[in-house]
Amino acid sequence: MNNDPHATRQRPPDRHYAPSPHGMYLRHFGLRTAPFGITPDPAFFYPGNTRGELLAALLYAVTQGEGIIKLTGEVGSGKTMLCRMLAERLPPQIDVVYLLNPRLEPDEVLHAIAAELGLTLDGCRADTVLRALHGELIARHAAGRQVLLLAEEAQAMPGATLEALRLLTNLETASHKLLQIVLFGQPELQLTLDLPQFRQLKERITHSFTVPCLPPALLNDYLTCRLAAAGRTTPLVFTPAALRRLARAAQGIVRRINILADKALLAAFADDAQQVSARHVRLAIADSAFYRAPWHAGKLLAGALCALMLLLAAALLWQWLMPGHKSGMATGMAAPATFPAARSHAAPPALLDSKLAESRGWLAQQGSQQLVLHIASLPASETTAAETFLQQAQQAIGLHNVHVFRLPGTVSASKWQQQAPASASARLAIVYGSFADQASAEAVWARIAPASSQKIFLSSIDSIRTEINATAPAQAGRGAP
Structure with missing residues (x-):
């Protein structure tokens, strides 16, 4: 032993x-x-999918030494890898300061930057810290050095902290900024910068980059x-x-x-x-418990459960409207007893009128290549049915991603009319979402379509505009909404 x-x-x-x-x-x-x-780990940096180009662009923007640089991307898309690669490949005359805690208040940010630069200013007031920072930055500039601040998770920063960072870019000589800032954040950062109170900060951003998904x-x-x-x-x-x-x-x-x-x-x-x-x-x-990623098309779409409820409402709508489907032959479900009552006694279609006007304004703001999922089409005379559907959708998921358009009857049957027999009468088209590309739309489609036997069609914003504009002369004087 x-x-x-x-x-x-x-x-x-x-x-x-x-x-x-x-x-x-x-x-x-x-x-x-x-x-x-x-x-x-920089050893595993993947230069494909524009990441190599993004790194080169970041290096170029930093060495120019002007303004603020912004890089956004989804959670887990590789922003931190680009941050590390940038720090690794910077010229030797650039000193890097990291701001890793986005929750700091403005005074705390000043102290954190001062500490990163080797200044001992604990207990000093903010104005004292700012003067000391200014002096240190001037000294480094005189020595031929440049200071770069890398701020991660910028979307989580308090508004006052973002404003404090903007004010730091006021520290400059006659020809050079004394502090260069790169903001790394999730797409929510851009939503923050779009707010009116941050327009000055937004104007200071000279380069904006986005990390794409693979x-x-x-x-x-x-x-x-x-x-x-x-x-x-x-x-x-x-x-x-x-x-x-x-x-x-x-x-x-x-x-x-x-x-x-x-x-x-x-x-x-x-x-x-x-x-x-x-x-x-x-x-x-x-063995992986992470949540399914949201698909972006400029805005987040509703979750799968909400989309399923929307499709269920659309299927019930068609059961009620289409001849021979009231018994549930189309979807295998009986039409709800509340529908006939709603059809007889529903209030005037105020929600429909409001949504038609809102959808037209929304349409004007969309890019021509944006895509939508077309979930229902019904005669324009069935305003009460459309109103009932919108009320159900509003209760289920809200109407933020639901849009309604009055489409002409003078145009031949198209994608908008494939869910119902072709008709010469005007129709109401109900669409869902806004997608930047077909892959994003099909990803949502694949999640929600199996829940219903009703087919869902994909169409572009451009096609909606084409059909609406096709009858603009015919609708003149008829007061079409």
Whole structure:
């Protein structure tokens, strides 16, 4: 027996410890290190999907030394990686100051920056700190140095703190700013900057960049890049089905891709497999509890449950309107007993009139390539039915993403009329959402369409305008809303 009193504190041989999950598959797949860690490591920087170009643009903007730079992107899209890459590749004459806590108040921000610059000003008043900062920045400028402030999670900053940062850009010489600022934040940062009280700060932003989500077409390239950086000398095959499942689950968010790919590798290792199959990705997804990513099209869409309720209301509307469908043949559900009563005694369609006017204003603000999901079309004379539907939708999800348009009857049947027999009479088209691209629209479509047998059609803002404008002369003098 060993009587050494320190023996109990000595670590037993490694074989007595269970290896880490990463260590379990590194040798199996010929890797030096874990390829899909979520900590931003510059060694794993992926230059594709415009990230290399974004880094070059950030470096250029910083070296110009003017104004404020803004970079936004979804949670987990790679903003912090770009921040680290920027700091790593800056010229040697640039001193970097990090502002990692976005919740600081204005006075606390001044103290935090002073501390990063090596100034000891604890307990000093804000004006004293500001004077000391000004003096330090002038001294560094005279020595040929430039100071760069990198502020992460800027969307979480109090308004007063954002204003304090703007005021810091007033520190300047006759020809140069003494402090350069880069704001990294989520898309909500732009919503804040669009508020009237921040128009001065917005005017100071000379360069704005956005980190895009990773499209499915580049997923395999991204995975290969990470694996090669981790030491893999030959391609590790993710089957096409595995890539599709991974892309669908991660929605282009690289942090989610990393989490799921790491767990999929572990599942493949457990199967003693040398390629990752759809089954391994499915197991990884089942082991991940993160929330499905929202799809952006300029604005957040309602969640899946709300969309399902909207589609259910649309299906019930059609059951009630279409001949032979009152028994529920179209959707397998009986029409609610409240519909006939609503049809007979509903109040005048004030909600419909309001929504028609609001939708026209909304339409004027949309880009021509924006897309919508067309969920219902009914005769323009069925105003009470449309009113009832809008009331149900308002209770279910609100009407922010629901829009109604009066469409002509003089135009031949189109996408707007595929849900009902072609008619020469005017119709009301009800659409949902606003999508920047087809992939975003189809992602929502794939989530909500299976809940109803009613088909949903995709159409563009441009096509709505075309149909409305086609009867502008015919409607003149008829007072069409």
